[in-house]
Amino acid sequence: xxxxxxxxxxxxxxxxxxxxxxxxxxxxxxxxxxxxxxxxxxxxxxxxxxxxxxxxxxxxxxxxxxxxxxxxxxxxxxxxxxxxxxxxxxxxxxxxxxxxxxxxxxxxxxxxxxxxxxxxxxxxxxxxxxxxxxxxxxxxxxxxxxxxxxxxxxxxxxxxxxxxxxxxxxxxxxxxxxxxxxxxxxxxxxxxxxxxxxxxxxxxxxxxxxxxxxxxxxxxxxxxxxxxxxxxxxxxxxxxxxxxxxxxxxxxxxxxxxxxxxxxxxxxxxxxxxxxxxxxxxxxxxxxxxxxxxxxxxxxxxxxxxxxxxxxxxxxxxxxxxxxxxxxxxxxxxxxxxxxxxxxxxxxxxxxxxxxxxxxxxxxxxxxx
Amino acid sequence: xxxxxxxxxxxxxxxxxxxxxxxxxxxxxxxxxxxxxxxxxxxxxxxxxxxxxxxxxxxxxxxxxxxxxxxxxxxxxxxxxxxxxxxxxxxxxxxxxxxxxxxxxxxxxxxxxxxxxxxxxxxxxxxxxxxxxxxxxxxxxxxxxxxxxxxxxxxxxxxxxxxxxxxxxxxxxxxxxxxxxxxxxxxxxxxxxxxxxxxxxxxxxxxxxxxxxxxxxxxxxxxxxxxxxxxxxxxxxxxxxxxxxxxxxxxxxxxxxxxxxxxxxxxxxxxxxxxxxxxxxxxxxxxxxxxxxxxxxxxxxxxxxxxxxxxxxxxxxxxxxxxxxxxxxxxxxxxxxxxxxxxxxxxxxxxxxxxxxxxxxxxxxxxxx
Numbered sequence: 195x196x197x198x199x200x201x202x203x204x205x206x207x208x209x210x211x212x213x214x215x216x217x218x219x220x221x222x223x224x225x226x227x228x229x230x231x232x233x234x235x236x237x238x239x240x241x242x243x244x245x246x247x248x249x250x251x252x253x254x255x256x257x258x259x260x261x262x263x264x265x266x267x268x269x270x271x272x273x274x275x276x277x278x279x280x281x282x283x284x285x286x287x288x289x290x291x292x293x294x295x296x297x298x299x300x301x302x303x304x305x306x307x308x309x310x311x312x313x314x315x316x317x318x319x320x321x322x323x324x325x326x327x328x329x330x331x332x333x334x335x336x337x338x339x340x341x342x343x344x345x346x347x348x349x350x351x352x353x354x355x356x357x358x359x360x361x362x363x364x365x366x367x368x369x370x371x372x373x374x375x376x377x378x379x380x381x382x383x384x385x386x387x388x389x390x391x392x393x394x395x396x397x398x399x400x401x402x403x404x405x406x407x408x409x410x411x412x413x414x415x416x417x418x419x420x421x422x423x424x425x426x427x428x429x430x431x432x433x434x435x436x437x438x439x440x441x442x443x444x445x446x447x448x449x450x451x452x453x454x455x456x457x458x459x460x461x462x463x464x465x466x467x468x469x470x471x472x473x474x475x476x477x478x479x480x481x482x483x484x485x486x487x488x489x490x491x492x493x494x495x496x497x498x499x500x501x502x503x504x505x506x507x508x509x510x511x512x513x514x515x516x517x518x519x520x521x522x523x524x525x526x527x528x529x530x531x532x533x534x535x536x537x538x539x540x541x542x543x544x545x546x547x548x549x550x551x552x553x554x555x556x557x558x559x560x561x562x563x
Numbered sequence: 564x565x566x567x568x569x570x571x572x573x574x575x576x577x578x579x580x581x582x583x584x585x586x587x588x589x590x591x592x593x594x595x596x597x598x599x600x601x602x603x604x605x606x607x608x609x610x611x612x613x614x615x616x617x618x619x620x621x622x623x624x625x626x627x628x629x630x631x632x633x634x635x636x637x638x639x640x641x642x643x644x645x646x647x648x649x650x651x652x653x654x655x656x657x658x659x660x661x662x663x664x665x666x667x668x669x670x671x672x673x674x675x676x677x678x679x680x681x682x683x684x685x686x687x688x689x690x691x692x693x694x695x696x697x698x699x700x701x702x703x704x705x706x707x708x709x710x711x712x713x714x715x716x717x718x719x720x721x722x723x724x725x726x727x728x729x730x731x732x733x734x735x736x737x738x739x740x741x742x743x744x745x746x747x748x749x750x751x752x753x754x755x756x757x758x759x760x761x762x763x764x765x766x767x768x769x770x771x772x773x774x775x776x777x778x779x780x781x782x783x784x785x786x787x788x789x790x791x792x793x794x795x796x797x798x799x800x801x802x803x804x805x806x807x808x809x810x811x812x813x814x815x816x817x818x819x820x821x822x823x824x825x826x827x828x829x830x831x832x833x834x835x836x837x838x839x840x841x842x843x844x845x846x847x848x849x850x851x852x853x854x855x856x857x858x859x860x861x862x863x864x865x866x867x868x869x870x871x872x873x874x875x876x877x878x879x880x881x882x883x884x885x886x887x888x889x890x891x892x893x894x895x896x897x898x899x900x901x902x903x904x905x906x907x908x909x910x911x912x913x914x915x916x917x918x919x920x921x922x923x924x925x926x927x928x929x930x931x932x
Contacts, residue, residue: 197568198585201593201602202868204885205688205811216567224570225594228688228811233570295700300693319574319597321690323816324669325697331664331838332701341816442574442597447692447710469700499571516573 197222206230209255210345210404211411218425226256226319232427239522241424242431245394249353250426251414254391254398255345260303260323263312266335271305271313273329274322276451276468278461282307287372287387291451291459292322297473298450300325302441304389306374306400314342314400318441329469343402347411350396353421358397360417361410362386366397374400379413382406391428393436393563431519434528437488437561443517444486444530450474452482453532455560484513485538488558491527494520496548504531504544504555512537512544515555521562528562531555566591575599578624579714579773580780587794595625595688601796608891610793611800614763618722619795620783623760623767624714629672629692632681635704640674640682642698643691645820645837647830651676656741656756660820660828661691666842667816668823669694671808673758675743675769683711683769687810698838712771716780719765722790727766729786730779731755735766743769748782751775760797762805762932800888803897806857806930812886813855813899819843821851822901824929853882854907857927860896863889865917873900873913873924881906881913884924890931897931900924 200223202208207229215232222234232253235241244250262270272279275290282288284307292300292315301322306314315322326339349358358366362377366386369375374387384407385400401407415423439445445454451474452460462475489504496518504513511534518529537544542557569592571577576598584601591603601622604610613619631639641648644659651657653676661669661684670691675683684691695708718727727735731746735755738744743756753776754769770776784792808814814823820843821829831844858873865887873882880903887898906913911926 197570198589199566199591200569201566201591203593203812204867204870205809206593208869220567222568222570224572224575294693294696300696321693324663324690324694327663327669328694328697328699329701330697332698440574443572498573500577501573 200225200230202230209253210408211253211255211347214411215253215425220425227258227317229256229258231256235425235427238429238431238519241426242429242522244422244424245351245392245426245429245432247352248422248424249349249351249357249396249418250424251411251418252348252350252425252427254348254428257316257346259342259344259400260315260317260326260339261312261342262315262326262337262339264337265311266337267311267313270326270330270333270335270337271315272466273333273468274300274326275305276461276470276474277459278464278466279305280464280466284309285374287374287389289459291454291456292325293451293468293470293474294447295469295473297470297477298447299441299445299454300447302439306387314344316346320441343404345401345404345407347399347401347407347414348390348396349399349414350390350392350426351394354396357414357418357421357423361413369397379406379410384410391438392432393438394432430517431521434517434519434530435521435523435562437563439486439530440517445532449532450477450482452477453484454486482535484532484534486560487531487533487538487540488560488562489515489529489531490524490556490558491518491529491546491553493527493553496520496527496529498529502546502548504533504546506537506544515546524562530560533557569594569599571599578622579777580622580624580716583780584622584794589794596627596686598625598627600625604794604796607798607800607888610795611798611891613791613793614720614761614795614798614801616721617791617793618718618720618726618765618787619793620780620787621717621719621794621796623717623797626685626715628711628713628769629684629686629695629708630682630711631684631695631706631708633706634680635706636680636682639695639699639702639704639706640684641835642702642837643669643695644674645830645839645843646828647833647835648674649833649835653678654743656743656758658828660823660825661694662820662837662839662843663816664838664842666819666839666846668810668814668818668820669816671810675756683713685715689810712773714770714773714776716768716770716776716783717759717765718768718783719759719761719795720763723765726783726787726790726792730782738766748775748779753779760807761801762807763801799886800890803886803888803899804890804892804931806932808855808899809886814901818901819846819851821846822853823855851904853901853903855929856900856902856907856909857929857931858884858898858900859893859925859927860887860898860915860922862896862922865889865896865898867898871915871917873902873915875906875913884915893931899929902926
């Protein structure tokens, strides 16, 4: 893969698995939560095909945790998200949009309820720890907030179930989607969730014991040979085809959850107290002016390095393409775009210019598959 | 420069100047505030020498601003920093450690007082915006908090004064260190501060009008020919020699301002209210257990990609090397390390292993020059 090299430093952290993935052929990085996150192992198409059929092990240590514990932990966690967590259960993961006082998005983590007074917020790429610290201090909450030493390994793909069973035994297949439990590996306990940033199925191991995590990493590749295990990473093609949204790419702190299709996680009728609730009630009443939509382009190549303006027939701005890839499945370019009213409806169309060439953009619903 | 390519995306933003610096020979990037920050234009040594003698133009758009305005703006800004800002003046920049409720560092921005009720926090690499939003909400402050469209150009080096005079007139030479004022460029007003992340003198242009900023960028290179102007970026060698600290590299949210040598910005005797004040009073009373120190190594090469443990004679951990480079000026490797008591004193020594070779580490005071 071509491009400019990234300089590693203490500020742009490596993970415990970095030396392994570099031996295994990582070809590009991105930076996520101040940490290196592998972005490619050779061809994205080949990796996508492999992920859909087999099993991959991903270094997703960059998915950092914010631990919130103490007497007011649940109050603080609830204050940050518009999803009603009052009936949440220990041992479950919850996908939760985090919302600021303006009703806009701060992050879209998966939140793990470890105990009634102890939570892990498994964050996308923004410093949720400082949002939590600011809120805790301003509200005089009795909580502890810190980043624990957790470096996640994801095992993704349809064969991840058989591979994980070989290492952790039958019980791991009983984990329900977004459930988690503790499993032993050579005498060391690991929190494992049935989750991950693909729609191909799999697990995430929340590695706290680094040495055991490295042993597990090696064991996954040893035992995984029969399943054609390969190193991998969140795959741009697979995640766009599946409609998995990315904070910072598809939406950010300028967007609200209704604009991003998160309605089912916005519990305005609940009794719980969360930030931005009144703003969201008003936004819902007034209606939104823009919405995240899928788009399709009849071309076979795109390398989106920043957002691109989508225009109408007269050249007026109607939206912004934020992520895109060529999809071998759809045999065209697909992407995720924030589209203004009244164009944010399936079957609307616009124009996009890429390196001097003009393309017709077809708007469609998300997810694609 | 060798290394793994960084993938550009909307989440890892380019700046308005990116296409220009890529034509001009940028050879590596780092990521800073979710944005590309150039890290090298060929040899760091050559760039360092050039910076010390001539003038460079830097794309430091990654130094993002957090704008805080409104009735309670000053209260919020003061709440975030241990530096007493009660006598601060409009038109001045203030280097301010930001502190959380535990007395630890959140960031070390330069804060610009734009008006009595309007501030820009020019941040290092952490999401101060969410810290500010959390605090504002928890304290019910009447403020607006957002990231304005500002992409800084830095003009650094001893000849920056003559170059800037040619473009902005004599008045720009009257700017005092850490003062700022507004200057016209072809009819567009720009906020310019006498500041920058080097000790070689210079200015930072807070570009709000992107088009005018691009024109200015080109003009700087046209007019700058006679001063041997070159593109550049914060230079690892120059900044370590000068003892300019880097949040995320040399210190982070695990460290307090006393450990980092920021005593003169910690105003515990003032009347002002800031977060972590009681914690800092206690830390001062109890004394610190570790301190940022300079170190010297008798070798002529180092490529520090993560922190390295420093040990005593018996192999026990005594500190952590966090930044380092070969300094042509000192003709040895110099670095910045967090060293435990009682080793955090000039003339103490330890051992460091780099790729199987053991080196003696000499502890010294900061800054080196």
